[in-house]
Amino acid sequence: MTTAQTIEIDVRTDEMLVNMGPQHPSTHGVLRLVLRTDGEVVSEVMPHIGYLHRCAEKIGENLTARQWVPYTDRMDYLAGMNMNLGWALAVEKLMDYQVPERGRHLRVIIAELGRIASHLVGMGAYGLDLGTFSPFLYAFREREKILDLFEEVCGARLTYSYLTVGGATADFPPGWLEKCEAFLDQFVPVIDEYHALLTTNAIFIKRTAGVGLLSAEMAIDYGCTGPVLRGSGVDYDLRRDGEPIYTSMYEGYDYEVICQRAGHYPKDQEYPPVPIEAVLGDCWHRFYVRMLEVVQAIGLVRQAMAKYRASDGSFGEPMKLNQKLPKGEVYLETESPRGQMGFGLVSNGTAIPWRARARSSCFCNLSVVSELCRGCLIADVPAIVGSLDIVMGEIDR
Amino acid sequence: MNWTSCLFLLCSLMAGGFAVAVVLSSNIVRMAFYLVLSLAATAGLFFLAGADFVGAMQLMIYVGGTLVLLVFGVMLTAQSQFVQMRTSSGELLTALILGGALLVVLVSTAINVPAWQPTSNPAVDSATPVITATPIGMALEGYRVDQLTQPDTALRRGMSGYLFPFIIVSVHLLVVLIGAAYLARAKRPVVERMR
Amino acid sequence: MYLLGHLLTEPVGVVHYMIVGAVLFTCGVVCMATKRNALGILMGIELVLNGANVNLIAFGSPYLRGAEATIGLDGQLMAMFVIVLAAAEAAVALAIALNFYNNFGSIDVDRANQLKG
Amino acid sequence: MxxxxxxxxxxxxxxxxxxxxxxxxxxxxxxxxxxxxxxxNLVAVGALVFIWLERKVSGRIQDRLGPTRVGGKFGWLQTLADGIKLLTKEDLIPGDADKLLFRIAPYVGFCASLSAFIAIPFAGRDFPFVAQHLNVAVFFVLAVMGLEVFAVILAGYASASKWSLFGAMREAAQVVSYEVPMGLCVVVPVMLAGSMDLVHIGDKQQGWFTNWYLFHDPFTFIVFWVYFTCGTASVNRAPFDLAEAESELVAGFHTEYSGLRWSFFFMAEYGSMLAVSLLAAILFLGGWNGPIPVASLLGLTWHNGPLVGYLGNFLGMLNVLAKAFLLVTVMMWVRWTLPRLRIDQVMTTCLKYCTPIAAAMFVGAALWHMTLPDRVFAGLLQSPAANRLLAEPLPGDSIQLDLQTVEAATIARGGRP
Known part of the structure; x- marks a missing residue:
């Protein structure tokens, strides 16, 4: 979509090349953006990546499938659980293995908690990008509680390696579900705080509504996924539309894909309405989709806990470290908090994959940034980059 | 040595010294900075001469407004990081000689007029504050509250008020505002911006 | 030196202010004559106007002259108008300088040798 | 003295x-x-206290404790420790910088911020607590605070960093624009008091809080908030802190500064915050006159002797400082709550909202003052009668009276009415 807008330059100014990053407070890690600016107006943004490249995929070709799980943690380090899940499911698809009922619900609980934790960072850091510090700490306060829960199940707070091929490394400790229940109960009212601080804040709306417009066509063309795609009004979520091995995980769950349909979001009657300034596909909508997905995830965790309690038997048996993989090639995408995270695996029959590959969701989401930032102001650049919610660890791997 | 002389010396040395620095500096932003200091010291001289209102005005309009505009202009038109435009030494020498001659003429004139020599009985003692803001305001409205002792009736009756110049200046400022905005507009091809 | 020695014993008079004004004025004139940068010339003009202002204020000051000799408020009012008009002049001059820069890509006045830009 | x-x-x-x-x-x-x-002392100690307060306030707002250890309880020596740390830090100057301007810029800012205090009174009446009693004090304070922008521009320019330059340009555009509505707001109390003398303006509001210009009429009430908004913008506090916008411009104009020079910028910022708040307290919140005229009720007036009057003035000083501190705390509260505006939105706020509102309120207040003279508290109370018990003749009033007689004399002599 190209809408030609004419701006009259008041004074002849020379274009200036400015390096935003790799050491910049609001490029979410080591992203480097080269801005071509004319005064405050940005005429071109060139993202440069690779500052966090750690050869994760190559390492994956020298380790067994289960040994590579800790490396997936370090890709999207804000949602390590979901990364683990993606890889585990890909290997399970190759092995044609189905986790038992109890393990399936355990995975839903953990994956959705991971989604909440990740969206909390996305939301808080977005506040930081727009110059307000407090929501960040409010978000981290709640994220801490989720991390405490994670710590109890797996002993780690960032790099969990908990969900693994074949199920999970351990069952929930006794009393954990009650703690999780208590957390969710106190978390629900906190969401209103976030809405008061950000979503409905007049300045926040001014800064995000109508900024960084990403049309549905463009989002699809660039391969954007996750909240970025759904924020543009595309009704697509792998939990519903993905491959059977992944969608079967969510079978029997009652949830709706968060996406604007006929001017309304599911569940939006309890939450602030869309402001009139906001246009579908702008930063505000991407942010709002994440906020509603958090609510969605709470519902899913609650359902999963009930189902987990009702089920019995094994939660899944982790695969042996050196177990041989069947010959073949698989590729599986899962809905991680930032979009579709794909893992590909080619096996020649040994325990070590011949090829291990990851499809980054943030990489595709980041690729629209030069398109979105054309003609915006410098202050909009962090607002747009922040709304894409990228994690450099996943892009560079 | 009394305090007025002392402060006068301080302010005048600053004003004069930084004015010379403006001439000698070749970096335009430094020139602007020296000019700021020079004009601020001049404002100090105004305060010292009992012109509070004009002094504050000098600080506000000149230093705070005009010179910020000037620096803004410098930055907008800077091609390289620190603009330097040197003058040839011959030109500088000629200018300095002529300037020196001008200075000599001006100073000798000032010194040779007896009426301008320091007076022993000033109109107001230097320790007494003079109220200037209200009389200036009244004068701009056409009332000369400071002219009540004026023997000339025409002057006393407010004929020496400044209402007319005040209005002319206001209109002038408006015209300048519009004119400047018009002049600074670019006649440059319009830039297409796409989204 | 004579004046400086004077200052230590005698009070400050109009003449002292006039000398400061003369220094500012001369600096302004030299600045206008030597600078090639259009904005430098503008700064010279500001200095000249200030030199004049110092004189006006001095003549109007009640501290410096006797009651019969001082021009009173008129000096201050004149100075005020000078300041206001200088601000206006600076705005226009800046606009011209920017326009000049737009056309020539420089604000070196030596390059302004065409009537039509 | x-x-x-x-x-x-x-x-x-x-x-x-x-x-x-x-x-x-x-x-x-x-x-x-x-x-x-x-x-x-006021500015430096004020900055120490404010930085500590800011950390505590932001801590409490953000659900954390803020400094707790240095100096025993409440971390009250934290700023001092920070100051010592800043003193011992390496003083970096970028290689490409304009060294002279780079070095001098923080001090220019601090001087401008400090100079504003010369004309700000802390108590009034017969013996005002003020360094220099100027009869154009309001004008002077505004003018001097406007000079602080120079420090930012010089720092931004001299740093030879693009981010700094962006910060400087933003600051220049923002501060010059916000001077207009701020001046318009300040004119309202000046008009009501009939003087630009801050001592006189403060004294005019003596008595109960009903005499504060904040409550004088509905227009002044709005003007106060416009003034406070513009004041926040003119001292570069969030949501108008575009010159240092850390998420966009790294640290804006002070990106390249470190150590002591950097801390001077901060002292200047906190000094300006205090100056703007003091000005607001004197112009709108009754200055040294508390909500309840305790000093007058206790008889601590100049009638009862200089020592007693001095004590009353001292109470007044505490009063005006308390009000200013309160306003500074509000600025902190705002900073830690709101996101930052974009530069075009900052300019819109100034030119489209603040300036027209301030102008309209000025006209409104003038009309109100014309139709309901000598009335206070939104016109509900008669000015002298309501406070006759506490009203004392003001030292500044004699000047006013003189002018009135002078005016009458002008007319009597045949001047224009």
């Missing part, structure tokens, strides 16, 4: 057989040094 000192010097000199003239420079220099020391 200078005269008093000179008399003391003269008394000492008489012992030694000499004499010191009443207008000798010695007394003035000593007086200036005393004032400077007091004001420097």
């Amino acid at each position: 200078a005269h008093l000192l000179n008399q003391i010097f003269d008394w000492f000199a008489a012992w030694l057989g000499g004499s010191v003239a009443n207008d000798s420079v010695a007394g003035y220099v000593v007086a200036a040094l005393i004032y400077l020391a007091l004001l420097l």
